[in-house]
Amino acid sequence: MQSAARTASIATAAALVLSGCGGSSGSGDGKPADGGTFTMAYPSDPGTLDPAKTVMSIAIGVNRYVYDPLIHLGDKGEPVAGLAGKWEATNTEANFTLRSGVTCSDGSALTAGDVAKNINYIGDPKNKSPLAGVYVQPGTKAKADEDKRTVTVTSGAPDAFLLRSVGSVPIACGKGLADRKSLAKGGKGSGTGMFTMSEVVPGDHYTLTRRKDYSWGPGSFDAKAKGLPDKVTIRIIPNESTTANLLLSGEVNAAPVSGPEQKRLSAQKLFSADVQAPLGQMYFNQNGGRPGADEAVRRALVGALDLPEVGKVISNGTGRPATGLVTRDTRACTGDTVSGGLPDHDVAAAKSALDKAGWKPGSGGVRAKDGKKLKLSLMYGTQMGPTAAAGAELVQKEWKSLGVDVKLQPVDSPGLNSALFGSGDWDVSMGPVAVTSPTQLVPFMAGRSAPEGVNFAGVDNAPYEAHVKKASAKVGEASCPDWQKAEKALIGDLDVVPYYDSLTPAFGKGARFKLSEGAIVPSSVRMYND
Numbered sequence: 001m002q003s004a005a006r007t008a009s010i011a012t013a014a015a016l017v018l019s020g021c022g023g024s025s026g027s028g029d030g031k032p033a034d035g036g037t038f039t040m041a042y043p044s045d046p047g048t049l050d051p052a053k054t055v056m057s058i059a060i061g062v063n064r065y066v067y068d069p070l071i072h073l074g075d076k077g078e079p080v081a082g083l084a085g086k087w088e089a090t091n092t093e094a095n096f097t098l099r100s101g102v103t104c105s106d107g108s109a110l111t112a113g114d115v116a117k118n119i120n121y122i123g124d125p126k127n128k129s130p131l132a133g134v135y136v137q138p139g140t141k142a143k144a145d146e147d148k149r150t151v152t153v154t155s156g157a158p159d160a161f162l163l164r165s166v167g168s169v170p171i172a173c174g175k176g177l178a179d180r181k182s183l184a185k186g187g188k189g190s191g192t193g194m195f196t197m198s199e200v201v202p203g204d205h206y207t208l209t210r211r212k213d214y215s216w217g218p219g220s221f222d223a224k225a226k227g228l229p230d231k232v233t234i235r236i237i238p239n240e241s242t243t244a245n246l247l248l249s250g251e252v253n254a255a256p257v258s259g260p261e262q263k264r265l266s267a268q269k270l271f272s273a274d275v276q277a278p279l280g281q282m283y284f285n286q287n288g289g290r291p292g293a294d295e296a297v298r299r300a301l302v303g304a305l306d307l308p309e310v311g312k313v314i315s316n317g318t319g320r321p322a323t324g325l326v327t328r329d330t331r332a333c334t335g336d337t338v339s340g341g342l343p344d345h346d347v348a349a350a351k352s353a354l355d356k357a358g359w360k361p362g363s364g365g366v367r368a369k370d371g372k373k374l375k376l377s378l379m380y381g382t383q384m385g386p387t388a389a390a391g392a393e394l395v396q397k398e399w400k401s402l403g404v405d406v407k408l409q410p411v412d413s414p415g416l417n418s419a420l421f422g423s424g425d426w427d428v429s430m431g432p433v434a435v436t437s438p439t440q441l442v443p444f445m446a447g448r449s450a451p452e453g454v455n456f457a458g459v460d461n462a463p464y465e466a467h468v469k470k471a472s473a474k475v476g477e478a479s480c481p482d483w484q485k486a487e488k489a490l491i492g493d494l495d496v497v498p499y500y501d502s503l504t505p506a507f508g509k510g511a512r513f514k515l516s517e518g519a520i521v522p523s524s525v526r527m528y529n530d
Contacts, residue, residue: 053129058383068082074330091472105188105192107213134454195210238412259387280498280501354374366404
C-alpha cells in the first residue's frame with residue numbers, strides 16, 4: 001500500500017503492493033481480435049491519478065496504461081528498456097540515456113528535462129510525495145543533458161537498488177508537470193505510455209485510448225501485433241459476484257478475484273494469471289498514545305490470535321503463510337524472515353501479558369488503572385473482497401475473548417488512504433503493504449509519521465534503521481542479508497505482523513495478458529474472439 005492517495009502498494013495494495021507473468025491457465029481460444037475494447041474491473045476507485053502523489057495499488061494499475069518508467073523489469077528482475085535504452089548505476093548515482101522517438105501523448109517529444117523534473121519533484125521534501133523514499137530518496141537530484149538525451153541522478157541517500165528504484169518512476173511530460181491538477185484526472189496529453197486517458201467518471205469508469213505512435217514497449221513489443229486493443233475501459237465494481245457474472249458473460253475481460261467466486265470462475269476454465277501479494281498483514285497505530293504504542297499490548301493482542309486460521313479465512317483457503325515483507329515478484333531479495341518471529345497462539349498467556357502491562361479485567365471489559373477501557377478500531381479494506389470482512393470478524397471475536405472492545409472499520413481504498421495518511425484515526429489496520437524491493441519499505445517503517453511522511457504507524461525501531469544503513473551501503477543482492485536482519489527487527493517488535501500471503505488469480509475472458517509487480521502489463525494485452 002498505494003497527498004490525496006498515499007499507500008506500495010499500500011497494496012491491495014498498495015498494493016498492497018507485483019516483467020514477469022504469473023502462473024497462467026485456461027482458455028484463450030479463437031483468433032486475435034484487433035481494435036477491440038479491453039474492459040477490466042477493479043473493486044474500488046483509484047483516487048488521485050497523479051503518478052507522483054499515489055502509491056495505491058489500483059491507481060498504479062490504472063497509471064500503467066498512461067505512463068511508462070525509464071526501465072521495466074524482466075521475468076528474473078533484470079532491467080529491460082523502457083523510456084531509457086541505456087543505463088548504469090551504483091548505490092549513489094544512476095545514468096539513463098533516453099530512447100529516440102519517444103513522444104508524449106500530445107505529440108511533443110519527451111525531453112531529458114521532463115524526466116529530470118519528475119525525479120526532482122519526488123526528491124524535493126517540500127512536495128511531500130509518497131514516492132519519496134519508495135522510489136526516490138529525499139534530497140535526490142536529477143540533471144538533464146538535452147543534447148546527449150541523458151539524465152544523471154544523484155541519490156539523496158545510498159540505495160542498494162537505485163537502478164530499479166529510480167528506474168521505476170512513472171514519467172509524465174512537461175504539460176502535466178506544469179498542471180498537476182490535470183495529472184490527478186489522468187493527465188490528458190501528458191502521458192508517456194501506451195494509452196491516453198479520454199474519459200474519467202470517478203467511482204464508475206475510466207476510458208483510455210491506444211496511441212498509434214507508441215512503439216517503445218518493453219521487451220520485444222510489436223506495435224503491429226495482432227490482438228492489441230484500441231481502447232481500455234476500467235470499471236469500478238465493488239461486488240465480486242457481480243464482477244464474476246460480468247466475466248462469464250464477456251462484458252468484463254479481466255479482473256482480480258480474491259473471494260469464493262474463484263471456484264466458480266476456475267470451473268469455467270477461464271484464462272488466469274496469479275498475482276502474488278501480501279494479504280494478511282497487521283499494523284498497530286503507535287502515534288498519539290494509542291494502545292498499540294505499547295509493545296506489551298501488541299504482543300498480547302497478536303498472541304491471542306490464531307493467525308493461520310485468520311489467514312485461511314481471508315484467503316478463502318488458497319493462501320500460504322508469509323515468509324517476508326518483500327512479497328511481490330520480481331523480488332529483489334528472498335528468504336524467510338517471519339518463522340519464529342511472531343508470538344505463539346496462547347490466549348492464557350495473552351491475558352497474563354495484558355495484566356502485566358497494566359490492563360486488568362473489570363466490569364464490562366479490560367481497563368487501565370485510571371479506569372480507561374481498552375477499545376480498538378479494527379480497519380480493513382473492502383477492496384480486498386468479501387473474505388476481508390470475515391477475517392476481521394474473526395479477529396474481533398478473538399480479541400473480545402480477552403475483554404477488549406473492538407469496533408470494525410470497513411473502508412474502501414481511498415478511505416484506507418485517508419485514515420492512514422491523513423486523519424490518523426485508526427488503531428489497528430489489516431491493510432497490507434506490497435513491495436518488490438526492501439528499499440521501498442523503508443519510508444513506511446522509519447522517518448516522519450503521517451501526514452508529514454508515510455510512516456503511517458509511527459514506527460521507531462533503532463535496530464531496523466541500523467540494518468537499513470548497512471544494507472544501503474552495498475549494491476544489489478550483496479545487501480540482502482542486512483535487509484533480512486532489518487525485517488526481523490520489525491517483526492520481532494511487532495511493528496508489522498505479516499502472517500499470510502495470497503496468490504490471487506486475475507481472470508481473463510476474451511483476452512490474455514501478463515502481470516508485472518501486481519498489475520497488468522498494458523503492452524501484453526491481446527484480445528481474442530471466443
